[in-house]
Amino acid sequence: MVCKMAMFMDLNVNFTKDKKTLQNIIETAAHLGYSTVAINYTLESQQKKPEIPKPTSISDLFTKLPVVQGRSRPIRVLSRLTVVATDPSHFRPNAEYKAFDLVAVFPKTEKLFHAACMTFEVDIICVTVTEKQPFHFKRAPVNGAIDRGVFFEIVYTPAIRDSTMRRYTIGNSLGLMETCKGKGVILSSGAEKPLELRGPYDIANLGLVFGLSEGDAKAAVSTNCRSVVLNGETRTTAFGIIRTMKKPPPAPTASEEDKSEERENSAAKRAKMEH
Amino acid sequence: MEEPAAFERLVYKNASNFHYMKICLVLENGSRNIEAAQFKQLIVSGLRQLYGEVGAAFPFDLLKFDPGTLTGILRVYNSGLVKLWSALTLIGSYQNELCAVRVTQVSPFLLALSGNSRELELDQASPTGEKLLLT
Numbered sequence: 013m014v015c016k017m018a019m020f021m022d023l024n025v026n027f028t029k030d031k032k033t034l035q036n037i038i039e040t041a042a043h044l045g046y047s048t049v050a051i052n053y054t055l056e057s058q059q060k061k062p063e064i065p066k067p068t069s070i071s072d073l074f075t076k077l078p079v080v081q082g083r084s085r086p087i088r089v090l091s092r093l094t095v096v097a098t099d100p101s102h103f104r105p106n107a108e109y110k111a112f113d114l115v116a117v118f119p120k121t122e123k124l125f126h127a128a129c130m131t132f133e134v135d136i137i138c139v140t141v142t143e144k145q146p147f148h149f150k151r152a153p154v155n156g157a158i159d160r161g162v163f164f165e166i167v168y169t170p171a172i173r174d175s176t177m178r179r180y181t182i183g184n185s186l187g188l189m190e191t192c193k194g195k196g197v198i199l200s201s202g203a204e205k206p207l208e209l210r211g212p213y214d215i216a217n218l219g220l221v222f223g224l225s226e227g228d229a230k231a232a233v234s235t236n237c238r239s240v241v242l243n244g245e246t247r248t249t250a251f252g253i254i255r256t257m258k259k260p261p262p263a264p265t266a267s268e269e270d271k272s273e274e275r276e277n278s279a280a281k282r283a284k285m286e287h
Numbered sequence: 288m289e290e291p292a293a294f295e296r297l298v299y300k301n302a303s304n305f306h307y308m309k310i311c312l313v314l315e316n317g318s319r320n321i322e323a324a325q326f327k328q329l330i331v332s333g334l335r336q337l338y339g340e341v342g343a344a345f346p347f348d349l350l351k352f353d354p355g356t357l358t359g360i361l362r363v364y365n366s367g368l369v370k371l372w373s374a375l376t377l378i379g380s381y382q383n384e385l386c387a388v389r390v391t392q393v394s395p396f397l398l399a400l401s402g403n404s405r406e407l408e409l410d411q412a413s414p415t416g417e418k419l420l421l422t
Contacts, residue, residue, distance in 0.1 A: 044389075172379035175336055207315055207387045214376040214390055221337075221373045 018230065020212035021048040021237035023092065023114065023136070024167060024200035027065075033205065035073055040206040042078040042087040048241065050090040050114055052202070067091035067111055090241065092116060094138060097124050105133050114244040116165065122147035129153035129162065135244045136165045136198070139188055141181040149191040158196040163240050164188060167202035168210070168218060182222060189223035197224065198240060199232045303395040306368045307350075310375060312357040315385040323352040326359060330371075333378040338370060347371055350397075358391075360400060368393075 025037055034051070041049045053065040070077070070089045077086035092114035097103050098121065109115050116136035119125040128137050130153060137157060140146070157164070166185045170177035188197070199219055203209045210218070212233050219229025249255040312326065327349045335343035345367050352359040363371050375388045392400050 172377055178337070178377065205385065207313065207385045208379070210376050210387070211390060213393075214372065217369060217372045218376050220369050 018234035019047045019238065020045055020233050021241070022046045022201050023050040023198060023237055023240060024052045024165065024202045025049050026202060026204045027051050027053050028204060031073060036206045037203055037209065038087065038089060039078045040209050042080050044209060044211045045081050046087065046212060047080045047083060048088040048090060050092040052092045052094055055093060055095045090114060094118055100124060100127060103132055110248055114240065126153045129157035133247060134162060135240050135247065136163055138165050139184055141167050141170050141184060142177055144180055145184045145187055149188050151191055154191045158192065161239065161243050163196050163198045163236055164192065165198050165200055166222060167200055168215065169202040169208045172208055185222040194224045194228035197228070197232050198236045304364060305362050306365055306393060306395050307397050307400055308361045308363065308390060309392040309400045310359055310361060311389045311391055313387045313389055314381065321354060321357060323349055326352055329378065329381055330375065333374040334371065337374045337377055342370060342374070345370065
């Protein structure tokens with residue numbers, strides 16, 4: 013068996029319309045040693061008619077992806093949607109969510125936090141870092157989320173920008189650690205500029221300040237992120253067993269292939285309904 | 288007659304009291320002239336921001352600083368490594384200009400900082416890559 017080195021991931025790089033900045037951030041991430049990054053699109057639900065953004069394809073950004081330092085392999089770029097929810101109706105899983113590799117929810121109230129931990133079909137639950145946590149983390153929902161394989165995310169960029177935010181970040185993460193004991197946490201950047209990114213080992217060290225143990229802090233930038241990505245992959249399948257996907261456009265014998273695809277589709281549907 | 292050799296357990300403990308860090312300051316608008324004293328001042332102010340006066344007082348040394356590349360080597364007691372490193376991570380601006388401190392290497396042995404395996408370049412010509420070229 014090949015022993016794999018820990019792969020570092022940063023699952024929150026904010027999307028900007030400025031292509032140059034986005035390219036720059038991804039190049040910096042590759043140089044720092046991150047093997048996977050996720051571009052984050054935020055869906056603010058406060059507006060009257062929120063528009064679900066569409067992920068830009070990576071081929072638009074790069075013709076050749078930058079190589080990860082020390083791995084001689086191109087970086088993997090994922091897309092992620094964060095739904096900011098102040099009301100239960102804001103989180104409506106539909107086909108548009110499926111265009112993203114990862115789905116995160118940012119619950120603003122205690123009720124929503126409970127629902128996000130126990131029922132929402134998401135991969136990541138964001139923790140407030142820019143203001144004081146408005147509610148206490150209860151043990152039941154937090155344990156429920158850990159059991160379901162949903163991870164809590166702490167973003168560190170606000171802590172770099174401002175010393176007041178830093179206090180909230182550290183305070184809120186210590187509050188979370190009190191309940192979750194360092195399990196089920198990921199650390200990510202939320203960077204909007206390349207200089208806001210930090211190296212994976214720096215973040216593993218920073219995890220100690222946030223109340224994680226040495227092992228948990230390293231897991232928060234590596235193995236836990238891997239679980240999140242795999243969880244995201246299974247979300248598009250039926251129980252992680254069957255996955256149906258559209259065949260690539262050039263289809264020579266159309267009629268036959270259509271039929272087989274239909275059959276696959278209905279099999280997956282049936283599996284879902286039986287659940 | 289000689290006695291049979293008694294079981295002896297040898298534990299090698301890290302003899303070094305210090306850790307050494309090779310760090311590099313990256314500024315938003317490219318490099319400019321910064322002296323060693325200013326660089327240390329930046330680190331101390333980072334420590335003060337995160338850990339207060341007690342943090343700012345704890346001993347560490349800037350052994351070497353190259354103003355051209357803004358690269359330096361720090362020496363710190365093992366017990367202060369986590370504090371110093373986290374303070375470096377959270378440094379975000381220098382004189383109202385965005386900056387980042389990139390930690391290139393950390394080691395208990397100063398000699399280890401003389402080379403960096405990540406900067407080795409594999410010789411593309413040889414298929415097995417057994418020949419290493421130091422740049």
